[in-house]
Amino acid sequence: MPRIPAPFFRFKQFAVWHDRSALRVCTEACILGAYAEVTDVTHALDIGTGTGLLALMIAQRNAKMQIDAVEIEAQNVEQAIENVIQSPFLKRISVVQAAIQNWRKPESPHSSKYDLIISNPPFFDKHLLSPREERNRALHTETLSLSDLALSVARLLADTGRFVVLLPPFETQRLIDFLTPLELHPTRQLHIFSRQGKPVFRKITTFERKKKEYFTETLYIHDNDGKYSDDFRTLLKEYYLIF
8 A cells, every 4th residue: 555644744843744735844855954054143034935844944943033934825824824833933933925026024123134045946847747736836937936036035135144045956056047147156055965876966055145165065865774874863863853
C-alpha cells in the first residue's frame, strides 16, 4: 500500500501543518530556515510564506524580530495563520494575503524597509503544469517571476539589509543577472548536495547592496551510508526532533 504522508511536520518548538497546502515541508526549505543569518534583524519579510515554515524557523532564532509573511494563495494563508497561532511566535509574525509586487511595508517608526528578506520562490517555467491550479502557483513562475522577485526585493530591502533565497543552480544565476543591475550582489552562497558524488541541486544565496567578494560553502545532506551528515545534524539540531 502507498505510504500516506503525515498532515504535519513537528519541530522541537512548533508544528507545521501542510495538509491543505500545495507544498509540503521539504528538507531544502528547512535548510534555508536554519541557515539564513538573522543577527541584528529587527524587521523581516518572508516572500511566499506558504505554510509559514520559514517565518516560524527564523522567529525561533531571533526573539526580537518582527516578521511579515506574505502569501498570494488563500488556502496557504489560512494554513499559515493556523500554524502561527499554534506556535510560540504569534505576537511576532503577521501573515498577509497579497501579491509581493504590490506589497508595502506597514508604517514603522524605525524603517520603511526590511533588514532581512527570505524566500523559497517558485522557479519552474510553464511547462509540465499540474492540474491543480494552487500547486502551479506555488511551483511555477506564473504569479511571481524571478524578475518581479528581483524588483520587489530591490524596492523593499534596507540599505544594510540581506536577501536570502533558495533556488536551483540555473535559476540562481538568472536571479543574480536580474539583481546585479539593481545593485544587489551575492555575498555568501551555500551549495546543497544530497551526498558526495551527486551534483549540486539547490543553492542558498545571500545578497547585499554593498559589493564584496563572496564566499561559498558546501552542505551534504547525507553521508555515503545514507545517514544524515554531521553538518546537516548541526544545522538542524535546534529544529528536528530526531537530533
